[in-house]
Amino acid sequence: MATQGSLLLALFVLLGTCFKADCHSHAGDCTMDMDECVFHLDVEHRLTMMDQRTLTFPSNGKLFAYDVVNTSDASPIPADNVITGDGWETPKLITAVNGKFPGPDIIVYEGQKVVVFVKNRLTSQAVTIHWHGLHQEGTPWMDGVPYVTQCPIHPGQTFKYEFYAKPKGTFWWHSHMGTQRTMGVFGAFIIKERLEFDVEDKIMQIQDWNHDHDSDTGHMKMLFGAYQGRQKWAGYKSLDDTFFSIFEIQSGLINGRGRFYEENNVDHNGAPLTVYDVQPGKVYRFRVIATGALYPFRVSVDNHNLTVIASDGYDLEPVVTESFIINPGERFDFKIIADQTVGNYWIRGISIVQGRYHRADAILRYNGAGDEDPRTSRKVCSQTSRCTVVNCPFTQYPEMYTDCMTFDQLRSAVSNDPAPPYIVGKFQEYFLNFAFPGIKTFPGSVNGRSFATPDVNPLVQPQEWSSPCTEPKCGPDNHCRCTHALSISNGDTVQMIFMNMGVGRGWAHPIHMHGHSFYVLKIGDAQYNDTTGAFVEQNSDVDCRGNLYTRPDKSFCNDATWSNPDWLNGEVPGLNLDRAPRKDTIIVPSGGYVVIRIKADNPGLWNMHCHIELHNIDGMQMVLNESFSEVPSVPKGFPECHSYPPSAARLVRENDALQYGMEGKNDGIFSDRNYTILFYLMVAVLAMQLFVFLAICCVCRRQSSHKSDSFSPGQTNRAFSGK
Known part of the structure; x- marks a missing residue:
């Protein structure tokens, strides 16, 4: 047998x-x-x-190959054969x-x-x-x-x-x-x-790039210090005079290609770039995805207006703009009309840092244009032709004749998708501060709680993990490490106030929610200098509270509420409830807040975190425990994991399973004789299926004998579309 x-x-x-x-x-x-x-x-x-x-x-x-001396006499290597990054020659x-x-x-x-x-x-x-x-x-x-x-x-x-x-x-x-x-x-x-559409898609994935080391090394440098030679490096500042985390980059990439620029941002190493071919007179939809580690980019196309039509998968009322800012995790869709003279035009991604910025370049190439770099320039903003920048993480852009449009100023393209309403008894409100509070140490956290990752799969093994965030260790004036979970009930309207306030503020955070696309109702920005655009002080709408409170920017802000109690129970003035745009990733400005809503209608365990990779792995994440009793059953045989020795809860489970298995033994139907009959029946069925399958394979191979679309490891499946 x-x-x-x-x-x-x-x-x-x-x-x-x-x-x-x-x-x-x-x-x-x-x-x-x-x-x-x-x-x-x-x-x-x-x-x-x-x-x-x-x-x-x-x-x-x-x-060109490493040993080529005269490039004018040598055959170039196809760029598609090589992962170039910014062209830095050290692999x-x-x-x-x-x-x-x-x-x-x-x-x-x-x-x-x-x-x-x-x-x-x-x-x-x-x-x-x-x-x-x-x-x-x-x-x-x-x-x-x-x-x-x-x-x-x-x-x-x-x-x-x-x-x-x-x-x-x-x-x-x-x-x-x-x-x-x-x-x-x-x-x-x-x-x-x-549906069939005449508008052709162009996919654009933009990111920051360090050609010297990876993000694990970058995280260690953020924690223990970054040095350039024997000089300690303090990091970059944002245009609003707030800080970015200490993560050095040299370049920006679009679809994996970019160039290393010298200090003047003009001279470069001549690396190949991504090229988008267009036909004169046609309309194109660009789907832009920010895949980077930390830095936002301002995206524009020389000599072309951008019509922003969607963000994070949801349609917006179209907005014509000169440029938009995109943060890690976000997506923006825009349309352009190829209505300019045949030629090459720069597609620009500019990091929004003070001093030397970083360029992520690509080329918009009209059919009939030569294979050469563009010679175009950015639009010159003027009093009679101002520039608008969509999705600013601040309210004042520090350039002449340039206006900021924050995301909450946009409107949903549909009128039949209002935000979930306030319902008595079915409304929850939570203040969540994404920051780095501390006195001697400053871990990434949400309300002072740094996320402790389980060693099991809590969706499948909930009884095997417990790391509660309880006081006093997780109090208003402390930071602690625990598995921070927020329980929300099925059918409730849940309003969250994402904050970036108190002693741990200083970096704008793109917050990503799994399992939902939330309604963006309002953004409360900090106060900025009207002339320079520099940060002045954090927004006063929120009361950070706490025993260490001496002034708003000294509190941990772990136990915040509205400064005006009349704003509780959904009564915040200025909420956009009828045409609120929807997103899954939103930038929370330094010293400010964002009001969002969801309806708790998707049972599961949903991660919510800062999408700056360094901040996420440093603990700035949590879990939405949504209607856990109504989570569907996992597929049979879904993997479980645990440490060794196993926890007491796991030992109890295993002992119960063993006892049940022994009690459930049955020699009735699966006797030797019945097993033999069943075996030969299954062999016969499988043999017939194998015969039919081999016949189909022969027909398929005969039909595809003149095609080379097979897939093997390391190659691209034809099921994927090229960029």
């Missing part, structure tokens, strides 16, 4: 392997008529500036997906079932994939947060993600493990409507 069981298992494995290796690898593009789309993501290490085993160097927008270790950086674009249609097999080919690191902006309604275990919704995918393992594509819009996927996101494990995830 053991031999029969082994043969039966082998047949299952053979058939399963054949299906995975053949049928999935021959998946074509995800088309509108499909009900299910299957993708494969292989995560592996690569080096920048290498063409297989050959080092390359940049010159005049092209790449940097990155983490690629299907051999690409950024990883492949996943483009699907609204309502389709999406299946993604993630294979971890790394040697020393685990991985997970988060589907940024997707609500995962009914599938909270597919959200991809390690030790919150799943166990990590260890080296050599494969994990199957399975969920439905909704809502429509611009999203992205990325690792949620440590600093892997900025190491390269990310890509666009676009959900289109099942």
